[in-house]
Amino acid sequence: MLKIDHIIGSASDAVLHDRIHDLAHAHAIDYLVLPRQDLSRRRFRSATEGGRDIAISLARDQQLFDGAVLMLDHSNALVVKVEAEDWLRMTPRDQSAALQVGFHAGNLHWRVRFDGDDLLVAVEREVESYTDRIDALIQNGLVEALFEKGRADG
Known part of the structure; x- marks a missing residue:
């Protein structure tokens, strides 16, 4: 060893x-x-x-x-x-939606980074555990969430 x-x-x-x-x-x-x-x-x-x-x-x-x-x-x-990381890209519809998704990400202590107007959340468990928490924002069209597997630039 x-x-x-x-x-x-x-x-x-x-x-x-x-x-x-x-x-x-x-x-x-x-x-x-x-x-x-x-x-x-x-x-x-x-x-x-x-x-x-x-x-x-x-x-x-x-x-x-x-x-x-x-x-x-x-x-x-x-x-x-x-290792390359998996990310959940959250694209808010407008400034109000951005504030709401930012609040959730901070309140839930998600590890994040920014890419332009998008919020990228590091996926460290099942992706559904993230999307379930912001489901109302997604269903109301306030935020679009897209899973990005294995991004090396994380």
Whole structure:
């Protein structure tokens, strides 16, 4: 088992980029693929895409992120890759509808982001558990809800 107790840096850091790039061409990078909600975890066991058993035990001042380099030597690397997320796109009909859907999203503590006038809600359980909560807005034509599976730009 590989034990990880610190993050070396980011795959996009200037000092690491060339080494990571060369290892990628040599197919010598293994990835720890995590859902976005697991990035805040500091202590856990998992397996990499290559099947390597690892134990993560990070200090409180470190947090995993997409592209975090966990191990790097002359012949291979281990890098965190965040899974693409599912999103529920909510398009309000007007400003009043936007305020109503925003109220619900805040009151229900949904993790959101904005895309123009649309509100995107991260889908972390069944999509119906979100749409059921705003069903009256959908049925009255105030909000259009569209499920977007696996958006990498989340």
